[in-house]
Amino acid sequence: MRTSQPQTIYLKDYRQPPFLVERVDLRFELFEDGARVHSTLALRRNPDGGQGAPLELDGDSLVLEQLELDGESLAESAYQVTPSSLRIDQVPDEFSLYVVTWILPQDNTRLEGLYKSSGMFCTQCEAEGFRCITYFPDRPDVMARFSTRVEADKARYPVLLSNGNDVDRGELADGRHYVTWEDPFPKPCYLFALVAGDLTEKRDTFTTMSGRSIDLRMYVEHRNAEKCDYALDSLKRSMRWDEEVYGREYDLDIFMIVAVDDFNMGAMENKGLNIFNSSCVLTSADTATDAAFQRVEAIVAHEYFHNWSGNRVTCRDWFQLSLKEGFTVFRDSQFSADMGSPTAQRIDNVALLRTAQFAEDSGPMAHPVRPDSYMEISNFYTLTIYEKGAEVVRMLHTLMGADGFRAGSDLYFERHDGQAVTTDEFVKAMEDANGRDLTLFRRWYQQAGTPVVEVSDSFDETAGTYQLTFRQSIPATPGQSEKLPQHIPFAIGLIGENGQSLPLQLVGDSGDAPEERVLELTEQEQTFTFEGLNARPVPSLLREFSAPVKVKYPWTRDQLLFLMTYDSDGFNRWDAGQRLTVDIIQSLMDSPQETVVDPRLVTAFRHLLSDSRLDQALVTKMLQLPTEAYLIELADEADVQSIHKARTRVLNQLALQLRDELIACYRRNTDDGAYAPTPDAIARRSLKNTALSWLLHINDEEGRSLALRQFSKATNMTDQAGALRALVNSDFEEDRTSSLDAFYAQFSDDPQVVEQWFSIQAASPRAGTLDAVSALLEHKAFDWKNPNKIRSVIGAFAGQNLVNFHAADGSGYRFLAQHILALDSTNPQIAARLVSPLTRWRRYSASHREGMKAALEQIQAKPDLSKDVYEVVSKSLAG
Numbered sequence: 001m002r003t004s005q006p007q008t009i010y011l012k013d014y015r016q017p018p019f020l021v022e023r024v025d026l027r028f029e030l031f032e033d034g035a036r037v038h039s040t041l042a043l044r045r046n047p048d049g050g051q052g053a054p055l056e057l058d059g060d061s062l063v064l065e066q067l068e069l070d071g072e073s074l075a076e077s078a079y080q081v082t083p084s085s086l087r088i089d090q091v092p093d094e095f096s097l098y099v100v101t102w103i104l105p106q107d108n109t110r111l112e113g114l115y116k117s118s119g120m121f122c123t124q125c126e127a128e129g130f131r132c133i134t135y136f137p138d139r140p141d142v143m144a145r146f147s148t149r150v151e152a153d154k155a156r157y158p159v160l161l162s163n164g165n166d167v168d169r170g171e172l173a174d175g176r177h178y179v180t181w182e183d184p185f186p187k188p189c190y191l192f193a194l195v196a197g198d199l200t201e202k203r204d205t206f207t208t209m210s211g212r213s214i215d216l217r218m219y220v221e222h223r224n225a226e227k228c229d230y231a232l233d234s235l236k237r238s239m240r241w242d243e244e245v246y247g248r249e250y251d252l253d254i255f256m257i258v259a260v261d262d263f264n265m266g267a268m269e270n271k272g273l274n275i276f277n278s279s280c281v282l283t284s285a286d287t288a289t290d291a292a293f294q295r296v297e298a299i300v301a302h303e304y305f306h307n308w309s310g311n312r313v314t315c316r317d318w319f320q321l322s323l324k325e326g327f328t329v330f331r332d333s334q335f336s337a338d339m340g341s342p343t344a345q346r347i348d349n350v351a352l353l354r355t356a357q358f359a360e361d362s363g364p365m366a367h368p369v370r371p372d373s374y375m376e377i378s379n380f381y382t383l384t385i386y387e388k389g390a391e392v393v394r395m396l397h398t399l400m401g402a403d404g405f406r407a408g409s410d411l412y413f414e415r416h417d418g419q420a421v422t423t424d425e426f427v428k429a430m431e432d433a434n435g436r437d438l439t440l441f442r443r444w445y446q447q448a449g450t451p452v453v454e455v456s457d458s459f460d461e462t463a464g465t466y467q468l469t470f471r472q473s474i475p476a477t478p479g480q481s482e483k484l485p486q487h488i489p490f491a492i493g494l495i496g497e498n499g500q501s502l503p504l505q506l507v508g509d510s511g512d513a514p515e516e517r518v519l520e521l522t523e524q525e526q527t528f529t530f531e532g533l534n535a536r537p538v539p540s541l542l543r544e545f546s547a548p549v550k551v552k553y554p555w556t557r558d559q560l561l562f563l564m565t566y567d568s569d570g571f572n573r574w575d576a577g578q579r580l581t582v583d584i585i586q587s588l589m590d591s592p593q594e595t596v597v598d599p600r601l602v603t604a605f606r607h608l609l610s611d612s613r614l615d616q617a618l619v620t621k622m623l624q625l626p627t628e629a630y631l632i633e634l635a636d637e638a639d640v641q642s643i644h645k646a647r648t649r650v651l652n653q654l655a656l657q658l659r660d661e662l663i664a665c666y667r668r669n670t671d672d673g674a675y676a677p678t679p680d681a682i683a684r685r686s687l688k689n690t691a692l693s694w695l696l697h698i699n700d701e702e703g704r705s706l707a708l709r710q711f712s713k714a715t716n717m718t719d720q721a722g723a724l725r726a727l728v729n730s731d732f733e734e735d736r737t738s739s740l741d742a743f744y745a746q747f748s749d750d751p752q753v754v755e756q757w758f759s760i761q762a763a764s765p766r767a768g769t770l771d772a773v774s775a776l777l778e779h780k781a782f783d784w785k786n787p788n789k790i791r792s793v794i795g796a797f798a799g800q801n802l803v804n805f806h807a808a809d810g811s812g813y814r815f816l817a818q819h820i821l822a823l824d825s826t827n828p829q830i831a832a833r834l835v836s837p838l839t840r841w842r843r844y845s846a847s848h849r850e851g852m853k854a855a856l857e858q859i860q861a862k863p864d865l866s867k868d869v870y871e872v873v874s875k876s877l878a879g
């Protein structure tokens with residue numbers, strides 16, 4: 001056990017910073033054995049909170065070489081250095097501090113602060129990485145103007161980048177050179193960035209709405225020069241969209257994107273210099289799948305949008321992380337919806353939320369969108385902060401309407417430009433711009449847990465009235481046993497016997513009767529009565545998933561089939577299909593001998609596969625069966641093996657009975673034309689590859705030849721990887737081996753494709769995968785220092801290969817624990833993220849619980865466990 005417990009930090013303890021930094025002048029000397037950082041800080045006591053306080057700066061793993069106050073060296077007795085801080089007791093109200101530190105970027109495996117990746121220097125400072133570079137008040141409410149001079153060997157590092165505009169460059173002795181960057185906008189230090197390397201540059205330009213020309217530059221390794229076009233195109237579309245939809249114009253003269261192979265996160269929005277994980281920015285038709293193209297578009301947009309929602313207006317403290325992340329995820333999902341299929345986009349967002357965020361909300365790490373406490377802030381880059389946070393902003397958009405929301409966001413940016421603020425100030429701007437009281441709505445930020453809304457209805461034939469009653473409740477979560485009702489925008493429609501949308505005439509409401517209404521639930525129980533109805537309607541509940549809640553209503557299978565066909569809300573048509581399939585899978589779990597699948601499901605899927613007039617983007621989503629992860633989330637005590645068996649039986653029956661329709665669907669959607677990531681083409685490829693995977697699931701011979709042909713003749717990665725995945729998951733032993741070998745031989749020099757090759761194998765539900773996964777860890781392309789490789793093997797196994805990870809003998813749990821322990825010492829952020837599949841052990845059946853708990857205990861027993869892993873493991877085992 002560790003000797004001292006990490007400290008918990010509380011929101012209620014927030015105090016203003018005692019010192020403000022007006023200006024930071026940095027000079028980096030980069031060498032092969034380390035880096036010297038010269039920092040000159042213009043400091044000033046904060047008039048609102050700095051009286052009498054000593055100066056205390058954060059620092060981590062730094063060697064202090066020099067310290068001067070107003071040009072005078074400080075005596076050693078005048079300051080104290082600890083492993084995490086530098087403290088000077090006596091300082092004037094306004095002064096200059098010169099600090100020189102020595103750091104070791106080449107030994108930095110945590111990938112926080114300044115580190116080396118594939119021969120280049122780069123940084124990651126969010127949340128608390130800047131303190132690994134130099135001593136500084138490392139908190140987001142200290143905003144300063146930065147200038148940065150970078151010096152390095154010119155041959156090895158011809159490109160030297162930092163935030164802002166480049167104002168000076170020149171030659172130095174010994175073949176070295178320098179570039180100086182000046183960022184005119186005050187920023188918190190987590191937005192600082194530096195890159196030095198031998199990179200190729202791709203250029204483009206963008207003309208803003210006021211006519212300014214912006215220089216767009218993308219920097220990648222030379223071998224990736226041809227993989228930049230889609231990211232640059234996405235960037236320009238994001239810039240235009242943010243002007244049109246939010247009225248936000250870009251502010252610097254240059255916008256830069258850099259691709260880095262070793263990166264803990266997806267990407268980082270550093271001011272003017274976004275740094276991306278290579279897997280989230282590089283694309284080409286023959287190496288990136290449709291999903292990768294969509295991810296690149298969304299992440300490029302996300303990071304760009306942060307320039308306003310995050311950089312110009314930033315967070316006061318890390319408890320407010322959702323202020324920038326929830327709002328920006330909402331913005332990027334609006335953007336993606338506008339660029340592609342809005343219904344498909346909504347379905348993808350909700351599927352992720354309901355599977356993974358709902359699981360988080362009911363587990364030991366459950367926390368409000370604005371948390372009250374944390375030990376390690378890196379553990380709070382969660383689905384609750386990002387995805388639920390985005391849903392909360394989306395509800396504001398629904399309640400205010402598009403124009404009211406725009407008025408609110410305009411006011412927010414106008415009021416707080418250049419400030420570090422809280423989620424409360426965001427809601428206040430919405431209130432003030434719309435003249436609404438959102439006191440109750442603020443509970444979405446304060447209460448953890450997923451609200452449950454139980455709906456009951458009754459129809460009065462004589463009066464022609466229909467009543468809907470809503471009861472809301474929120475389960476207890478760690479630290480919050482009592483919950484209050486929340487403000488839930490609940491969109492509904494009513495559907496008549498012939499599938500027609502009915503007018504929603506509320507009793508006592510003389511206004512129009514629209515075909516869709518957003519009911520505002522604010523009390524524990526509320527009833528709404530609709531009049532003018534001849535027959536009992538079928539309710540379409542929570543249209544477009546208008547709030548992140550669980551709906552309980554006693555649908556019959558016939559009602560769900562009816563909604564699948566007639567609901568005018570595309571999201572709810574998909575959702576009805578999911579509910580129906582879940583119901584059928586769950587009933588098979590209860591009767592393991594039953595082999596017959598409800599024939600109505602087969603009929604419904606036959607209709608989906610055969611009717612080419614339907615929206616194909618929606619059809620391809622409707623054909624995806626509920627995932628095992630979602631079925632686990634829905635279970636009270638999940639038995640993974642029986643979930644897997646029941647789901648597989650449904651898939652088998654559907655594939656066997658619809659075999660001819662699958663072949664026809666495959667042929668109809670085959671397209672040998674040039675690759676384009678358009679919504680229509682993406683839907684067609686997805687349909688075709690779903691059909692293929694189902695055919696191979698039943699070992700169909702014709703399916704097999706189609707897959708082999710597709711694998712060898714594919715003109716794009718979506719089709720090649722689709723065929724490979726289908727073959728790898730099939731029983732055609734020779735084909736799986738030969739296609740895996742051929743794929744690796746073809747792409748062994750492309751790290752992103754090799755990562756796909758790893759994850760397709762690690763996620764395969766076939767028996768014996770764990771041995772194969774262990775072998776992959778020995779493969780020459782595997783690298784323990786590269787987070788993408790770890791995610792593509794260990795992450796894919798524990799997160800997607802649920803039947804093998806939850807193997808009855810506990811081998812999957814022991815495997816994960818062993819590797820978390822090893823990674824804890826080198827990269828604690830990544831190690832802590834890998835713990836997640838074990839955390840909800842209490843929600844599993846007895847056959848799983850003991851093994852999961854034992855794995856957590858084994859991890860907890862490691863001496864000097866990192867703060868990151870300690871927090872997740874101890875919270876999982878507590879209570």
Ligand SMILES: [Zn+2]
Nearest residue numbers: 302306325328
């Ligand atoms: Zn973000």
